[in-house]
Amino acid sequence: MEQLPETLGEDCDRLQNLLFLNVARRILVPYRWGALKELGDKMGMTGAGAAARLRKLEISTDPEPNAAKIDAQIASLQAELQPRLPLLRSLLGL
Secondary structure: OOOOOOOOHHHHHHHHHHHHHHHHHHHHHHHHHHHHHHHHHHHOOOOOHHHHHHHOOOOOOOOOOOHHHHHHHHHHHHHHHHHHHHHHHHHHOO
8 A cells, every 4th residue: 555645634634725715716706705605605614614714725805805816825735735646546546
């Protein structure tokens, strides 16, 4: 079996953040802040919880986020996860 990386917990956090930001990008950018509640619902949290998580990921809730800022955070997480791609593919059966 392939040796698991020591940073596996951090990688799990990165994956969760990547999923969250992708959903946020699809919901918030076209529909703006009226969609915070919808984002929270999709992610199993409240609208306030979704806003707090966005702030934690350095996505401002005031003013409204722009696609470029969210896209930059997504790209950063993807780059951090790139070395784990073989393991992720193995876990997903790809």
